[in-house]
Amino acid sequence: MASVEVSLKDVMTSVEGALGAAVVDYSSGMALGTLGGGKDLDLTVAAAGNTDVIRAKVRTMELLGLSGQIEDILITLESQYHLIRLVTGRSGNGLFLYLVLDKSRSNLAMARHQLKRVEEQLEV
Structure with missing residues (x-):
C-alpha cells in the first residue's frame, strides 16, 4: 500500500507526459495532495471543479x-x-485521482493502465 505522496510521485514518474496529479476528496472538493501543475494549471482549483x-x-x-x-x-x-x-x-471511498497529460507526449492507454495500478495501491 502507498501513501498519497508516494502515489502521486509514482504516477508522475511512471506516466509519460504527466503535467500534474492530485488525490481529491469529492465530498468536500479538497485536494489531499498535489504534485506538478504550475501557473497555468492550478491543481487545487481543478480538484474542486472536477468534484x-x-x-x-x-x-x-x-x-x-x-x-x-x-x-x-x-x-x-x-x-x-x-x-x-x-x-x-x-480506504478510498469518496476519493478520486486526477491526472493531467500533455496530449502530444502521452499514451492514453498506458496512462489509464498506470493510473489504475496506482489507484489499487493507494492507502489513505
Missing part, C-alpha cells in the same frame, strides 16, 4: 437508472488529456 463533474455524472447515472460504478472520466482538450479515476476499496 462537480463527478457529482453531475453520479446524479445523471441515478436519474437514468444505470447500475455499476464509474471507473474513469476522460476530458480531452486541444493539447491535454484530463483523467479522473475514482478510487475504490475500503
Whole structure:
C-alpha cells in the first residue's frame, strides 16, 4: 500500500507526459495532495471543479437508472488529456485521482493502465 505522496510521485514518474496529479476528496472538493501543475494549471482549483463533474455524472447515472460504478472520466482538450479515476476499496471511498497529460507526449492507454495500478495501491 502507498501513501498519497508516494502515489502521486509514482504516477508522475511512471506516466509519460504527466503535467500534474492530485488525490481529491469529492465530498468536500479538497485536494489531499498535489504534485506538478504550475501557473497555468492550478491543481487545487481543478480538484474542486472536477468534484462537480463527478457529482453531475453520479446524479445523471441515478436519474437514468444505470447500475455499476464509474471507473474513469476522460476530458480531452486541444493539447491535454484530463483523467479522473475514482478510487475504490475500503480506504478510498469518496476519493478520486486526477491526472493531467500533455496530449502530444502521452499514451492514453498506458496512462489509464498506470493510473489504475496506482489507484489499487493507494492507502489513505
